[in-house]
Each structure stands twice: as C-alpha cells, then as structure tokens.
Amino acid sequence: MELRHLRYFVTIAAEQNFRRAAERLHVSQSPLSRQMRDLEEEMGVELFEPEGRGIKLTAAGKAFAERARSILASVDAAIDEAKGVAEGRLGTVVIGFETGTTFMGALLSLVAAFRRRTPRVGLQLIPMSSVEQWAALRQGTIAFGYGAYAPSDDALSHLEMTRDRLGLLLSPDHRLARLKKIRLRDLESERVLLQPRQLYPRLHADLITAAHEQGVTLHVTAEVIDLEALMALVAIGDAVTFVGENISEMASQTSMTWRPVEDLHIPLSEFVTWRARDSGAPVMRALIDSAQEVRAPIRPGVSHVASRPTNPRRPKKR
Incomplete structure (x- = not known):
C-alpha cells in the first residue's frame, strides 16, 4: 500500500x-x-x-x-x-551567550530583529563562555554564539557587534566619585571585583598589565559570576568594578556611577559567531541579517584587537 x-x-x-x-x-x-x-x-x-x-x-x-x-x-x-x-521558517535555533550580554549588549535587540524576520522559529538561549560556544558550534549543539571574544578558527565566522571602552563602576558616595579625574594609581588601595577569570581571561590579563605599567597592583578581592550580584555589591560601596561605558545609562538608573580611567585604554567588544559552512542556510541568513541590522557603529578612538581567551594578549597600540 x-x-x-x-x-x-x-x-x-x-x-x-x-x-x-x-x-x-x-x-x-x-x-x-x-x-x-x-x-x-x-x-x-x-x-x-x-x-x-x-x-x-x-x-x-x-x-x-x-x-x-x-x-x-x-x-x-x-x-x-x-x-x-x-526554508528557515520553522524549527528551533539554539544560541549560546555569555552572561552579562543580556544587560548591556546587542543580544536582546538581535533576538527581537530575528523574531520579526522568522516569527515561527523557536529560540533557546543557553549561557556559556566564548570557548564553550566555539566547541558547541563545532559539535553542532548550538547554531549561533554571542560572546566577548572572536575565534581564530577558519571554520567559524564572526561579526563584531559592539566596541566600547572600559571604565570604572562605583557607588556615587564612593571617595573616587569625588575626583575630577581617576587614574589607575587611585585604585591602589581599593577592593576590586571582577567576573571570573575563566570567562574573561583577556580582561583580567589586560587590566593587570595596564596597572603594572603604571606601577599599580590591583587588589581583586573576589570574582563574581552573576552580574546583578556584582553590581549590587558595587552599589552598596563594598567595592568597585570595571565595565564598558555602554552600561553607564543603566548604572545611573540603579544609583551607580560610571567613570573613565584616564590612563586605562582597554576596549571591550562583543561578537556573534557561527559555523562558516552554515552561512548560506536560510535560518542562518536571518540571524546574520538580524545581527547586521542591530550592530552598533564602531565608536571613533576605541580600537580593538581580537584575541582568544586561551591566549590573552594586550591590544596593539595605535
């Protein structure tokens, strides 16, 4: 039959x-x-x-x-x-993302743009580091990644979504908030909180190197994986932390202050990553087009050199 x-x-x-x-x-x-x-x-x-x-x-x-x-x-x-x-009209797309990008990156705008293009495609977002994303992309367990590092792998394509300068986040009542200009030497006696080194190894390495060049030792007293908890500790004046300038508007709404550090010139970027061989697939084209639609213009004077988390190095001076 x-x-x-x-x-x-x-x-x-x-x-x-x-x-x-x-x-x-x-x-x-x-x-x-x-x-x-x-x-x-x-x-x-x-x-x-x-x-x-x-x-x-x-x-x-x-x-x-x-x-x-x-x-x-x-x-x-x-x-x-x-x-x-x-045809990319149905199914489920799995996206890996680094913690923190949902607060201050273009990830949410990307998701909204993708929803408009493919309203019947389901989305599943899984938190994972950039290195974990690359492994998951190669294994085919995710289709798209959003993180703080660009891969140096010909099998993986990437697009820079944002580029921003690193600065200091602190309570408005903190002693440093009263200074007209903040320099790295002003942080010598401060408690510094950072997100985990295994998630952001380049950031840790660049901060330590920049401070060392100024004869300063940063006292990183704790590594906090949850960004909300990190910001809460900063808000009560317990410590300071480093974040991109793009978080300054959100910080002002939560009684915190973002200030530039005069002798700190470390850029922060966010990237989307996908398997190069999938670039022509309909659903991947919708994701890439959505990313290109919402990616932020690269700010003048904020340079970036991509590096792998497993091999951190300082950005080249220009």
Whole structure:
C-alpha cells in the first residue's frame, strides 16, 4: 500500500463516483478502478458498493476513509514542517551567550530583529563562555554564539557587534566619585571585583598589565559570576568594578556611577559567531541579517584587537 492509494481512495470516497474522481486526479478511470480492486484485495475487505450510477462506501470503507484522511493530513503536515525547517521558517535555533550580554549588549535587540524576520522559529538561549560556544558550534549543539571574544578558527565566522571602552563602576558616595579625574594609581588601595577569570581571561590579563605599567597592583578581592550580584555589591560601596561605558545609562538608573580611567585604554567588544559552512542556510541568513541590522557603529578612538581567551594578549597600540 502506498500513499497514492490512500489519496486515490479518499478522492473516490469524496466524489462517490469513479469517473469524477479520475477527472479530479487527472488519471484514467480504468487504472484507478484497478488500483482500488488491488487495495481491497490487499486489505481483504470491500470498501465500495454500487449505488445508482455511482458507488458508496461500505461500513469498512467509511472507517478506513476516516483513518486515511487523518494519515494524509499528518503526512502533509510533516512535509510542510520539513519544508519550513529547510526554508528557515520553522524549527528551533539554539544560541549560546555569555552572561552579562543580556544587560548591556546587542543580544536582546538581535533576538527581537530575528523574531520579526522568522516569527515561527523557536529560540533557546543557553549561557556559556566564548570557548564553550566555539566547541558547541563545532559539535553542532548550538547554531549561533554571542560572546566577548572572536575565534581564530577558519571554520567559524564572526561579526563584531559592539566596541566600547572600559571604565570604572562605583557607588556615587564612593571617595573616587569625588575626583575630577581617576587614574589607575587611585585604585591602589581599593577592593576590586571582577567576573571570573575563566570567562574573561583577556580582561583580567589586560587590566593587570595596564596597572603594572603604571606601577599599580590591583587588589581583586573576589570574582563574581552573576552580574546583578556584582553590581549590587558595587552599589552598596563594598567595592568597585570595571565595565564598558555602554552600561553607564543603566548604572545611573540603579544609583551607580560610571567613570573613565584616564590612563586605562582597554576596549571591550562583543561578537556573534557561527559555523562558516552554515552561512548560506536560510535560518542562518536571518540571524546574520538580524545581527547586521542591530550592530552598533564602531565608536571613533576605541580600537580593538581580537584575541582568544586561551591566549590573552594586550591590544596593539595605535
């Protein structure tokens, strides 16, 4: 029994006439009648009985017609779903993202732009570091990554989404907030909180190097993985931390102050990453187009040199 037999049978059941069914199916009547006889022989039941100049379904035929319609509807739905996934209209996309980017990056804008392009595609967001994202991309467990580092791997493509300068986040009542200019030497006795080194190794390395060049030792008293907890500790004046200038507006709304550090010139960037071989796939094109739509203009004077988290180095001076 083949699907065409079911389609033929359902059409005959709807028309209750072999001639009209044959015209509707664009086939000859004799082969159609023969195929229905073969179907009855295969099933071992009679599906039709004569009625006037046409036919009607037997009790067995009525039961089979109901089930056949359900099977064909399921097959059609499966075909439509497969086409939708192939065309990027359906399915689920898994995106890996670094913690913190949901607060101050372009990730949320990217998701909104992607939703507008593909409203029927589901999204699953999984927090993971850049290094974890690259491994997951190679393994095929995620389709897209959003993080603080660009990969140096020809198999992975990337696009820079934001570029910003690093500065100091502190409570407005903190002693440093009263200074007209803040320099690294002013942080000598301060408690500094950072997000974990394993997530942002380049940031740690660049900060320590920049401070060392000024003869300053930064006292990193704790590494806090949760950005909200980190900001809460800063807000009560317990410590200071380093974040990009793009968080300054949110900081002002939560009773915190962002200040530049005069002799600190470390840029921060965020990147989207994907498998290069997937660039032409419809759903990937929608993701890339969404990223290009919402990516921030690169700010003048804020340079960036991408580096791998596993091999941190300082940005080149220009």
